[in-house]
Amino acid sequence: MDSDPAGRDGDQALADAMERAHDPARVLALSDGVFAIIITLLVLDVRVPELGQGQALADALREIRPSLTAFVISFILAGMYWVSHRDLFGQIRRTDRGLVWLNILYLLPLCLLPFAASLLGRHDRDPVALRIYGLTLVAIAVMRVAIWLYATNRTQLLWVRLDERQRRVGLALTLVPGIVYLVAIAVADVAPTVSLAIFAGLPVLYFLSITVLRRGSTGRREFVNFT
Amino acid sequence: MDSDPAGRDGDQALADAMERAHDPARVLALSDGVFAIIITLLVLDVRVPELGQGQALADALREIRPSLTAFVISFILAGMYWVSHRDLFGQIRRTDRGLVWLNILYLLPLCLLPFAASLLGRHDRDPVALRIYGLTLVAIAVMRVAIWLYATNRTQLLWVRLDERQRRVGLALTLVPGIVYLVAIAVADVAPTVSLAIFAGLPVLYFLSITVLRRGSTGRREFVNFT
Amino acid sequence: MDSDPAGRDGDQALADAMERAHDPARVLALSDGVFAIIITLLVLDVRVPELGQGQALADALREIRPSLTAFVISFILAGMYWVSHRDLFGQIRRTDRGLVWLNILYLLPLCLLPFAASLLGRHDRDPVALRIYGLTLVAIAVMRVAIWLYATNRTQLLWVRLDERQRRVGLALTLVPGIVYLVAIAVADVAPTVSLAIFAGLPVLYFLSITVLRRGSTGRREFVNFT
């Protein structure tokens, strides 16, 4: 530090360098790029069928129904995850090495979502498909919990400090679906239909709970950030 | 609110948090990513043909003509939708939960456009292909109408408040093609050629009507935003 | 106009609305997305070969050489086009409807570049492949000329007005390769090797001419923008 041409200007330069190094802009650019690709990826699986001899187009199209279902499922799910990601990073002012890597490791199971949804679309009562699908969702939930705990525990990374209650509400919003997914995985072998119903029903539950939370928070500050 | 360390600074912090939560930046980043992928997606379908024995390249290339046609059609259409999306969001200053989700649900049928165009490129007189193509365009139109009504009805989301006449012009620009597409779907069975002509002719019509509207609006404010 | 709550504030609001409507940000976001996809698209064609019985991996890899060559060719070309696009839009302050559409129509032949390069990589002496490759490059050159003439002719779209000489230099930089490509197309039938040599040699020529122009322009303003 002594050999530095520093003084007050040097300190300012250092502060600026710190701000640049912690700017979340590129973290968001990478994440949005990955989300955009995931959202459109499965359409590649929805292929125009080749017509066999004497086969009508309408019949041939029946074959693409599973891949179309898988596309819609992962589209909605990826949309939900993107909205949550946007909510979360809307609270984050600076990133650090830990947060950058947690975000990359969050994108990893997310990228597997189209594969898992495609598997479920074609084998919707097979316990193996149900378990792989569930594990993907659990992995995403685990990473979201990790990011939430990491970021909210470091005041310097946030725009506004959250109090204990806000942290717990945010944690519950991610943890509860994760635990429900674990239940769905556990019953996949004995009751695949129950398992499937849980996977199909949880997004609905998510919308309802967010809506209820927002209704109940009129005049309360802690929920204004959950858009 | 009482337990808050707030006062005037707290109010300012809350206002800043609101602005951040409603910043449309990432909504546009996701949408532009999806548009860029859709625009380039179908090129993946235009594959270099393997030459059969004694087959000239020129003959083999004839096989890729349908996928090339499908690529050009969806490219132009996606370009048109992107320009409209840019026009619309050029008027939007803030997003809220509803608008964010309407935009995601708008991207859903948009992602199916390459598939529908590919289907039409290969079976251009088949009523089933014509109907699927038409339904995709109708779904996009429905979502655009929903976004337009939602956004223009909420002054706080806009840069400039629109009056009743501007709202109706914007609505008509989306609603009219949607209705024409419904007609094209209805006649697909009895007159596939008419149906095809409508799908081919409507983009031309769109360009003409925008141009006429812009010509007619010299000195009138309501159309300056339709670039 | 009379019913407007306007006056000076209304005028300011109108001016702001004009700026927003002509902001090139999303045009660049879409273009960069398309460029990124084109640059990475052909790697999808470079597939890991399945080993036949008793076949060594080294032999099997020989089969992917054409697709690897095609990937490198289109990567370098797309890189060149991206740099030019960045140079061009570095001069543009505002976009209008015409420029937005010219840019979209420029992206159309650009998206076909991976296909044309792939064709050339596999049939590098076939006149049909040479002609398709040449036509793609000519179409890109035509669109670049159109954008250059359109933008430089509209002072309100530029950061700095260009004089006649600067416009002509910029025009020549795009027009000359376009004409050379036409020659390469014309001789594809009688002398495919010459045609191939032109396609391979022109990027080298481009680098040299830019470098010479930049060397010669020390202290001259017109070339500082060609980075």
Add this chain to the structure above:
Amino acid sequence: MDSDPAGRDGDQALADAMERAHDPARVLALSDGVFAIIITLLVLDVRVPELGQGQALADALREIRPSLTAFVISFILAGMYWVSHRDLFGQIRRTDRGLVWLNILYLLPLCLLPFAASLLGRHDRDPVALRIYGLTLVAIAVMRVAIWLYATNRTQLLWVRLDERQRRVGLALTLVPGIVYLVAIAVADVAPTVSLAIFAGLPVLYFLSITVLRRGSTGRREFVNFT
């Protein structure tokens, strides 16, 4: 220059034009797009297997294990390269023609990473696969060294000038893994297992060395930029 309407305003306009021409924004946008695509590209290779007669899904899924392994490997590696790229460009204030092209040439071997990882995932003891994988990583390291030397040698491109020691530390962080990869390539023929162990172990080493460097640099300025 004499024919210019210039004077002080002209000089300012020229300075502004220079800043615009050297703005790194689009270089980062292109790079982030390419990284996002590379990160998600290999998921396309993880395909849902078609079930043969009497084959259980669990068995069929065993076939996709190599492509899944390849996906995870390239995901983590691409993540590491993206973090490094972000660190490096966090120090860069302006780009010039040389840096723009070095960055494009850096993206070239990066795009081959999914292919090389896929090759390694399927033939993890084959010297040919090990060598191709190693060469890809060496090419990436070479380009990173080139960018580092080029940028840190040009003070006008940086936010803060680096002293000789900082330059050497940055160089070593890229050069050392590059040399280790060369060793792994050299022993691929005689000891493929050692070669594989090096490729698997180096990312771990990288994390450790960065962590040690950061620990050791408490109160020392030169490492604050390596997040």
